[in-house]
Amino acid sequence: MPIRFTDTYSRQLEDFAPLAPPLVRLYTCGPTVYNYAHIGNFRAYIFEDLLQRHLEARGFDVLRVMNLTDVDDKTIRNSLASGQRLNDFTAIYKAAFFADLDALRIKRAQHFPAATDYVPQMIDMIRDLEAKGIAYQADDKSVYFRLSKYPDYGKLAHLNLDELRPSGRIRNDDYEKESIGDFALWKAWDKADGDVRWESPWGPGRPGWHIECSAMATALLGPELDIHCGGVDNIFPHHEAEIAQSECCTGKKFVRTWLHCAHLMVEGEKMAKSAGNFFTLRDLLDKGWTGREVRYVLLTVNYRLPLNFTFEGLAGARAALQRLDEWTARLADHAGEKSEVRNQKSEIPRVEAFFAALDDDLNISGAMGALFDLVRESNATLDRGDLTPAQAAALLAGWQRVDAVLAIERDAVTVPAEVHALVEQRQAARAAKDWPGSDRLRDAIAAAGWIVKDTKDGPKLTPR
RNA sequence: GGCGGGGUAGCCAAGUGGUAAGGCUCGGCUCUGCAAAAGCCGUAUGCGCGGGUUCGAUUCCCGCCCCCGCCUCCA
Known part of the structure; x- marks a missing residue:
């Protein structure tokens, strides 16, 4: 019986077949470290943890990468607001993220690349795209992906781009882009970015979000991934963009199996800070x-x-x-x-x-x-x-x-000696049919954090 | 408007063209000095609504209603 997954691209249940078994190259979209991750984020990471652990139980060697997005609009904005340098600011949330992973017993990936450590690789990819006529620098000095060069864009999400309804998020007028759908590969430095900037062939600036994952996935896992995961909201445009960038650079099929997890709701409602049902x-x-x-x-x-x-x-x-x-x-x-x-x-x-x-x-x-x-x-x-x-x-x-x-077994617990002593005293009281004394000792044991249960095999202790 | 996910007992949820897994809650019982905990047993003639196909549909087909998501940088 093969392992089967519902692949986002085909929308079909498909037999799982990694390129070079037993190796499985797994890329999972990680957090943007500008705040504490919320339980919706962790729903995705726990799904990926289950995926990894089950593949390992079935004998696969999972090589997993999870990126840390440590530069983007919100991260820059919040770090400036806090008066901290970008790296100092994100370090706080990186540490919190790993502590949370431990608390949730999520296995560590082999690699947690931070976007700011891979800027040279991103620049290399953008140069490659530019050399191929796929990337272009606009009048605003930012570099964009020329969507007209990649007709498969939209296939993962099954969107027909010609029929897209313009939403409030598209600002037609403000851009110098050739086409409305072209997405940023390199964002030119703006004074609002403070000292967050890298030098590049196109002037100072910072990488676009999508190119991060393409560059880090390719650098650490090679041009072809067996599985790429994320939340459903990443399907479009993020993963579409990753496919476009990666395949234009490598000429290879970027991902064999796409898996996306659905969203989390709280008490039947969408989780939102404004609704007061937002939980980290x-x-x-x-x-x-x-x-x-x-x-x-x-x-x-x-x-x-x-x-x-x-x-x-x-x-x-x-x-x-x-x-x-x-x-x-x-x-x-x-x-x-x-x-x-x-x-x-x-x-x-x-x-x-x-x-x-x-x-x-x-x-x-x-x-x-x-x-x-x-x-x-x-x-x-x-x-x-x-x-x-x-x-x-x-x-x-x-x-x-x-x-x-x-990974849900109870942590090993050891009963403190004083609790053991109380249990023995209580057993003596019970043997003497001193019920009030026995009950007092039971209360004392409870006060120490333990519940004592009288079974036919003798007293059993359970942590409260 | 386009694309996608979902509506199964009080709650969560699996599943199948042949008569509804499992978990929690609740009830009964066992154990116990009393408890607590635990264990065992039980709890949907019913699977959003209306048609249709069929010997038979929760499961297939058609229509409809409701919830959620995406539609250009939210897992």
Whole structure:
């Protein structure tokens, strides 16, 4: 059963076939570091994380690049407003971004190129385009891509450019461009840019947004990418522009598979600062939610569907994760020392079904269904006393494979010695049938951050 | 106006031309000194609306309604 994805270009479910397996060259559009990333951004990054982890689970070597856009209009504007130099300003948000990636357990790409580190490569590409008659410098000193030279522009988005309705964002009059659709490759320096400027054959200025990705992707992954991801809003014009620039420079097909994830909504509404429903990850952490709870919510809806983010959903994630935690803890207890041999080979049909679901266009819902089927079935077997320690160990091994993709396992926790002592005192009180004393000790344990549960195998502790 | 995604139980959501996975919530039960937690079981004659094709449609076709996105630098 091959892995299949819905390719944006063809709009079809297609068998995945990288150019040089097992290598997969993956390029993912990263953040613009002028502010903290919001949960809509992270929805995309978590989808890409799932993609990477599943490909790795299937034996591919994923070489992944995620760019950091550290120069653009908003970044310049905000850095000037803050009185900081561009690099000092973006450093803050770069660091915050990586901290957020860690909190969400998103695997690090091999490369996080910053746009400001690749200006020479961008200039080289623009010169190449200019030499080919595709780029031209206009009277405003900026350099533009001559769209008339690239008739395939619009094919990814399936737009017929002749029929585009002019929107308020097109300002016909202000431009010296030859054609309204021509996009900027190099933006001439303006006094509003302050000291943000690079020298170029066309005078001082800075690169356009689209050329960043073309230059960095090509520099780090070569002219042909296996997969390129982003949010649906990047399809047009950003990814169209990338295709145009890259293919005109290299003469090769830039991307074999395009994957785009749908947007996130909050409580059924579009997320917007003006609507008061705009959340960064740290907003949610401040409210007491954990990174893995947010990860679970963002991970468990298929990437092609709009994701409705709600606090009810977060609470559901918390409950579902607790159930998984309890399940793995029970298995570990039951496996005992057998858990030392966790990596034994074992075929568990539900685990195979989990991966088979992900093969089918990352059908995470189907995969989670298989996982919870396994949880219910093995819990029942355990309740009946029909599960051997070796079987429990095999199930744990299966879980480890699953969690290598999901990355939602509870962090290892160690019970403090004083809590252990309280539990022992409480057991003594219970043995003496001193119920008031027992209840006081339970409260003391709770005050220390732990919930004690009296099971037939003795007291069990769970972090609150 | 063009292009695209979506409307399945209280919430999230999978899926199939043959009678609706899974998670959360809720209810019952088990366990328990009491609890809590956990576990087990149960909960949609129904899949936006109206037609059509078919022995049979949530699934295919036609029409319509609603939500969301993109339409030239928002994941």
